[in-house]
Amino acid sequence: MSPKRPGTEAPAPGNGLSAGGPAPHPRRQRPPFGAWLMTPLLLGSLLNPLNSTMIATALVAIGRDFHTGAADTAWLISAMYLASAVGQPAMGRLADRLGPRRVFTGGLVTVCAAGLIGALAPTFTLLIVSRVVLGVGTSAAYPAAMAMLRAESRRTGRAAPRSVLGRLSLAALGSAAVGPALGGLLAATVGWRAVFAVNLPFALVALGCAVAWLPADGRGGSGTQEARHSLDPLGIALFAATLAITMFFLLDLADPRWLLLPPAAVLAAVLVWWQLRHPEPFLDLRMLARNGALTLTYLRHGLTYLVIYCVLYGYSQWLEEAHGYSSFHSGLLLLPMSATAALCSLVGARTKGIRAPLSVAAVCLAAGGAVLFLLDGGTPMAALLLAGALFGIPQGLAATGNQAAVYAQAPADGVGAAAGLQRTSQYLGAITAAGLIALLYGHRATDAGLHEIAVLGTVLGVLLLALTVADRTLRRPAPATP
Known part of the structure; x- marks a missing residue:
């Protein structure tokens, strides 16, 4: 075998080094955190x-086609949030492993499979399945x-710039903001299957x-020692089962199906017992018990989004069924809420x-x-627009404020896991909101049902x-956020 010239050796897989010494890796020619990396991540x-x-x-529109009311279409909301509440932390662990x-x-x-299932679903049950898969x-x-x-x-030896992290936050907030208008436009023009x-x-x-731009994974996942922890599948299954039964009760x-409460309580007890025994639990209950301030932040975040989702879903249905607006115009009337939320999130991210x-x-x-x-x-209409915009303020401020609280209160070696649980608390608020909408509206959104949602919002506010004023840990300055 003829000797190879220095610098021409093929790089060893996963480490970017050649067999005979350092060699330029093709990805090193790309700017760190550039468009080649961020474009697929943002999409x-x-x-x-x-x-x-x-x-x-x-x-x-979905309820009209399948002859179901608000109590049944609420399943389309809660099914996805149930899957997301379990899926976010579980997928984070899978990404590490x-x-x-x-x-x-x-x-x-x-996601492609879920889109096909939903677009072609002949039954309402299959439509719910598509939301779970989604x-x-x-x-x-x-x-x-x-x-x-x-x-x-790790590759570049520099921390991710704040602007990079800010783009991920903006992608989530921006897409959530245009969601109601886009959904209304599609439902009114092409049909809800779109x-x-x-x-x-x-x-x-x-x-x-x-496929074209993201770097390949190294052998054994990300290659770091912390990535090799156990996924705790039993903990995930117990958590999912407890949430599912609780959701059945709430909807x-x-x-009320009171017979669902005993099995939910048993599953919750088994979940707690298993999480306290597992060396790398899906839910770190010991950390939460020691960190009362962080637990309070989760409670505050969940309650805030319970109200926000009650308004987001309940208000849009009321605009269509009680006020007579089309789904498209209902989405347009929610745009001030979304715009105000985006503006207030930027303000909140810059607040000390x-x-x-x-x-x-x-x-x-x-x-x-x-x-x-x-x-x-x-x-x-002017008053309807004003009411929606008013709820955009807490949506933006709570998102950045509670995120800052999580970063300040979480253990130094567990910020990622703590942030994932914050997202879970938000989904739990959404699931509870779906159940309350079904209770307060029944088969049709009415003025009386909206007024009951209003009372709930005032009381929880x-x-x-x-809770916020009494939390002494919130008096210290917030860490810098993107």
């Missing part, structure tokens, strides 16, 4: 929040993106970019303190509830203000 990360809100303005690129691309393939598939993108950014940081089918072009473009609060923006968010929730209580079928 993939927008799918979960987009699908979370896009369905809101299509629920009435198997490699972020594998999990990222696998999630996009799953929740699992879209849950892969964000944690895999974060893992890939950490890998890029709300599911639109995932195909998004996911395929992201998948093509990922029929008008006629934590308690002040969270206090403002709580006050606006209470005030928004009071405004909703004054609305009825004859309310002029006052409670959140008390």
Whole structure:
């Protein structure tokens, strides 16, 4: 065998080094954290929040076609949030163990399958299945993106710039903001099935970019020692089963299925017992018990989004069924809420303190509830726009404020896991909101049901203000956030 010239050796897989010494790796010619890396990550990360809100303005049309009311279409909301609540932390662990690129691309393939199932679903049950699959598939993108950014940081020896992390946050918020308008436009022009089918072009473009540009995973996943921890499949299964049974109970609060509570309690007890025994638990209950401030932040975040999702889904249905607007116009009326949320998130990310923006968010929730209580079928459009915009303020401020609180309160070696649980608390608020909407509306959105949502928003806003003011840990300055 003839000797090879220095610098021409093939790089060893997974480490970027040649057999005979250092050799330039093709990816090192690319700028760190450049468009080649961020484009697929941003495209993939927008799918979960987009699908979370896009369905809101299509629920009435779906219910009309399948002859179901608000109590049944609420399953389309809660099914995806249940899958996402379990899927986000689980996919994060898989990304660490198997490699972020594998999990990222696998999630996009799953999204394509979910889009096809939903677009072609002949029954309402299969439509719910598609939302579950969609929740699992879209849950892969964000944690895999974060893992890939950490890998890029190790490769370049520099931390991910704040602007890079900010782009991920903006992708989630922006896609959630345009979701109701896009869903309404598709439902009004092409039909509600397009709300599911639109995932195909998004996911395929992201998948093509990922295959072409994202770096291959090293052998054994990400290659770091911390990536080799146990996935705790039993803990994930127990958590999912407990949530599923609880969701079944919540979605029929008008006629409560009390027999579901004992098995839910048993599963919850077994879950706690197993998590306390497992060396690398899916839910670190000991850390949560020691860190009361972090647990309180999860509670505050979940309650805030319970109100926000009650308004997001309940208000849009009321605009269509009680006020007579089309799904498209209902989505347009929600745009001020989305725009205000985006603006306030930017303001909140640049605020040094934590308690002040969270206090403002709580006050606006209470005030928004009071405004909703004054609305009825004859309310002029200007007042409807104002009411929606008022709820955008807590949506933006709470997102950045509670994120800052999590980073300040979480253990230094567990910020990623803590952030994942914050997302789970948000999904739990959404699941509870779906059940309350079904209870308060029944088969049709009415003024009386909206007024009950308004009272709930006011009461929880006052409670959140008390929890925020009483939390002494929020008095310290917030860490820098993207």
